Amino acid sequence: MKAGPSQEEVRQHNLGALLRHVHYEGPTSRAVLAAGLGLNRSTILGLVGDLAAAGLVREELPQETGRAGRPSLVVSPEPARAHVLALDVGVERLSAALVGLGGVFLDRREHPWPDGPPQDPAEVAALLAGPAREMLARTPDGSTCVGVAAAVRGLVRHPDGLVGLTPNMGWKGVDLAGALTDRLRPDVPVLVANEANLGALAEHRRGIGRGSRNLVYLHGEIGIGAGVITAGELLRGERGYAGEIGHMTVNPHQGRPCGCGARGCLEAEAGERALLEAAGRDGRSTGSEAVRAVVTAADLGDVAARAALHRVGDWLGIGIANLANLFDPDLVVLGGTLRDVFLGSAAQVRSRINTNALAAVREQLRLRVSELGDDTVLIGAAELAFSEVLARPLETLARLSAR
Amino acid sequence: MKAGPSQEEVRQHNLGALLRHVHYEGPTSRAVLAAGLGLNRSTILGLVGDLAAAGLVREELPQETGRAGRPSLVVSPEPARAHVLALDVGVERLSAALVGLGGVFLDRREHPWPDGPPQDPAEVAALLAGPAREMLARTPDGSTCVGVAAAVRGLVRHPDGLVGLTPNMGWKGVDLAGALTDRLRPDVPVLVANEANLGALAEHRRGIGRGSRNLVYLHGEIGIGAGVITAGELLRGERGYAGEIGHMTVNPHQGRPCGCGARGCLEAEAGERALLEAAGRDGRSTGSEAVRAVVTAADLGDVAARAALHRVGDWLGIGIANLANLFDPDLVVLGGTLRDVFLGSAAQVRSRINTNALAAVREQLRLRVSELGDDTVLIGAAELAFSEVLARPLETLARLSAR
The missing domain is CATH 1.10.10.10 (Winged helix-like DNA-binding domain superfamily/Winged helix DNA-binding domain)
Known part of the structure; x- marks a missing residue:
């Protein structure tokens, strides 16, 4: 009040x-x-x-x-007056971009890690700092860095950005923001956020979700996460952990074991590993190429690949139906590897939604794949980094230019 | 912008x-x-x-x-200067209250319907109009009616209040607000809202959820509904249908059939009928007394009643764990018949939450029963009815006093 x-x-x-x-x-x-x-x-x-x-x-x-x-x-x-640094600690690569006002990509770097990301947070910070410093050294004259933000796969506490848990990297209670601040010494606080939340922000501000006030963005990589926009705002919850749809139980008694310790979580049933195993692929080789290979094989008539997509599409449909009944969005956007999974299983997904979502919520629900492609999360990180200057432009600029 | x-x-x-x-x-x-x-x-x-x-x-x-x-x-x-009319179309009774500023109940009426609510919306409007007119005729001199709101069990479209579906009353597309306006001719629009959303509002403003910015209120009667407060605001979704947790699928393959046409919805597994049938009670006699009888029997050692509460508590725990993972609330409030169900199955509910909710979201999650008792929904309706005068006090009063 x-x-x-x-x-x-x-x-x-x-x-x-x-x-x-x-x-x-x-x-x-x-x-x-x-x-x-x-x-x-x-x-x-x-x-x-x-x-x-x-x-x-x-x-x-x-x-x-x-x-x-x-x-x-x-x-x-004016893209040459204020810029941000956007970082994405992905499962397959590290991405970094220098983005100017207006969302213009001024520079970008990629660092693939074919054997997965380093387990040591300090090593990740060091790998991020290299390209970041290079890009920052080459910014236009007169341009001010107004924000730095990094995306990670895992639970991130709001607002301090402490990385609570990254199931695929073994981190727990990691202060990535502090490690980056030590190395980059920027004039602005380093923000850290969950990848699906940043994906939702990107789709809402610059993607297919422009104009929507209630959308759910589903991001698939090894796990499945959701970012939720309700009444035009990102849903954070009490500590910033909202949107952990990957651990929504959909099959408690006969379900597959999940990395979180429970059974029958959505990501255990509909995640990459479930798809690849059901298709008879080696469960150890995951990633976007492995997923795409299953979708291509199914297109070419591979029976096991088709059955796997059918099965995973069924669970994905149950998950989306549950989200529809809970959030009543007008749009669900599928990103990351879920783009390919959805394109290979759309009929099954829609059929399940028709059975399991209430008619009133599904009648005007649109399902779409991300149009921002592999940059969704990076764009979301840039938008998060811009938020301070966009809220208080002159104050922010005066404060930073005075340094 | x-x-x-x-x-x-x-x-x-x-x-x-x-x-x-x-x-x-x-x-x-x-x-x-x-x-x-x-x-x-x-x-x-x-x-x-x-x-x-x-x-x-x-x-x-x-x-x-x-x-x-x-x-x-x-x-x-000043409770005698402005009042609202709050109506609750319940499963077991109709309740009506005249509530003064400050939340003071000035008058109230109950109309039990032991055989369930009338199927005909016009009859419901007529039954509501009787006590409403009586109470309005006896309001204090100089008091202005600043709002009328009614709670129904079902999907209610926002903001027009069209009742989309009430599974237990067979309504579909009913303009209850219009029917009440015709009979009462109030100087204010009649608002209609979903009972669980109003319960959430009541708990957030006047109940155990005061001070919480992220809470979920679960309301049990024949069905199970949720009202969700995120960042201090009621979650509505695109059309007002958010919070249909009763139709979250938790047991898709072996689940019990649900009234919505799907299988394994939370309310099919953890609702009143599931409890009473599991306890060997006649499935046709539902309601708060029948539920309370099962809880009392379990306390007294009735093996079937204990097993039924154990089973239902297990599903309820799964449902709450899913909500915790999705919304990251700091508080879940159980109201309606779920108060009794929870008191009889708290250990099982908590055990399931410990297995199925992520540690980060469950560690500081409080589970509580409603303290507002059977009036939760009615109090929520009163608060909805007060919202206009509380947003723009003098404008609203000047407009209404001029009539």
């Missing part, structure tokens, strides 16, 4: 709203900004002036419109 | 924040209000003056404090 904001807080809010608009929508005319933000044109003029003076936006002539008359200026985000 | 509020919007917001504070917390000194709302004392003075002039609050001497010196005035809500 907090009191409402002061005049100055309102102005900061409006600066942030305008910057967010052009960050996500790209070049926008003042008239459209006024309509979109519900402000009059003179207020917009003042806000644009302040942001332009700080170098965060520029005004320019639009692309040729083909219409007669003097074209109206458009406001664009 | 809406712009921030105007000065006048901020003032309306602050009036609402102050009224909500005393509505929920009761008599509060100006100093505590200033601290709680983050406003200075002169602003508080102005807000209290405006609300007092409208008759919504009064200032008075506090109860004897035992401390020396001139006691500071406290601000109290």
Whole structure:
């Protein structure tokens, strides 16, 4: 029951709203900004002036419109004024990107780890720090680093980013943010978040979930995680652990054992290992290529691969039906290796949803695969890193430029 | 990306924040209000003056404090200035209450229906209208009716309140709000909501969930429903259907058939009918007394009753573990007949949660039974009905008093 904001807080809010608009929508005319933000044109003029003076936006002539008359200026985000560092500690590789305002990828590096990620957090921090420092050294003159964020596969406590558990890397209680801060010494706090939450953020802000206020993003790699957007906001829960759909029990008595110690969790029934074993593949070779090979084999008529996709699609459908009944989303987005799994088992998934989700929740539910491809999580990390400057643009920039 | 509020919007917001504070917390000194709302004392003075002039609050001497010196005035809500009508279309009875500001029950009526609720919505509206009109005719002089809300067991579309499906009453697409408006002709819109969502609201605002920002309320009657509070707000989903935990599939292959057409839904495994049948009771006689009889029999050593509670507690634990993994709440509240079921099966429920919920989410999870008793849903309906006046007190009152 907090009191409402002061005049100055309102102005900061409006600066942030305008910057967010052009960050996500790209070049926008003042008239459209006024309509979109519900402000009059003179207020917009003042806000644009302040942001332009700080170098965060520029005004320019639009692309040729083909219409007669003097074209109206458009406001664009300035990617060379503020940038973030986005890091993704993946199962198959480490990815790092330097991303400018507006979501422009200015630079990127990949570091594959064919034998899986290092078990030692310090080694991961060292591997992250190398390309990060290289990229930061080559940022445009006059550009300020406004955020650093890293994605990990596991439970991440909110808001301090302590990595509680990463089943596939054996981490428990790891302060990755601290290790990165020690090596990079950035002027901003290093944020750490769960990969599926960042995937949901990316799809909601820049992917197929734009415009949706209630979506579930399902990310498949070795495990299955979910990021949930409800009423336009990321669902975090009390400690930041919400969305652990991989450990939703769907088959308690006859189920396969799960890494978490329980039996019949969704990821035990519908995860990569379940698919590869059901298809008669060597259970030790997992990963996106192994999954894709099963889907391709099924397309070519491989009976075991088809049966495996049918079986996994059935469990995936049960999982999505449960999410639909619990969250009533209008959109479920499948990302990571679940893209391929879904494309190979869509009929079975939909059939199960038709049986197990209530008619009212499934009737207008859309199922889609991620359009951001392998960059979903990295894009989400960049958006998390931008959140401070997008909330309080001038304050943030003034604070960081003064250092 | 809406712009921030105007000065006048901020003032309306602050009036609402102050009224909500005393509505929920009761008599509060100006100093505590200033601290709680983050406003200075002169602003508080102005807000209290405006609300007092409208008759919504009064200032008075506090109860004897035992401390020396001139006691500071406290601000109290005025239950005789604004009231709401709360209605609950239950499985065993119809309940209606006239509730004054501050949550004071001014009057209440019960209408048991031993043979279950009428199937005809018009008949339900007629039965609700009788006691409602009687109570409204006897409201205090000068009191304004600021809201009417009704709870139903079933899917309710948000925000229009269309009752999509009530499995136990055979309704589908019923405009109960319209039927009540026709009979009562109130000056305010009639709101209709799902019983578990209202239970969650009640527990969060006035029950054991006060102070929690992430809680799940589980309501048991014939079915099982959930109301979820995340980050302090009721989770609604895209159409208002979120929280249908009763139809979360937990036993897809060997499960009992469910009224929804699927198999192995949580309410098919852990609902009243499952309990009574497992205990060897006549499956047709359900309800709170039948459930309580099983729990009492188990206490007295009835082997079948004990086994039934063990079995149902096991499924309930799986359901709660799934909710914990998905929502990461700090509190799960059991209400309706689940209060008794939980008291008779707590060990089994907890044991299952220990196996099936991730350690990080279960470690600080509290399980509690509702303290609001049989009134939980009715109190939630009253709080929903108060929401308009608590958001914009003076605007709402001025509009309604002008009629």
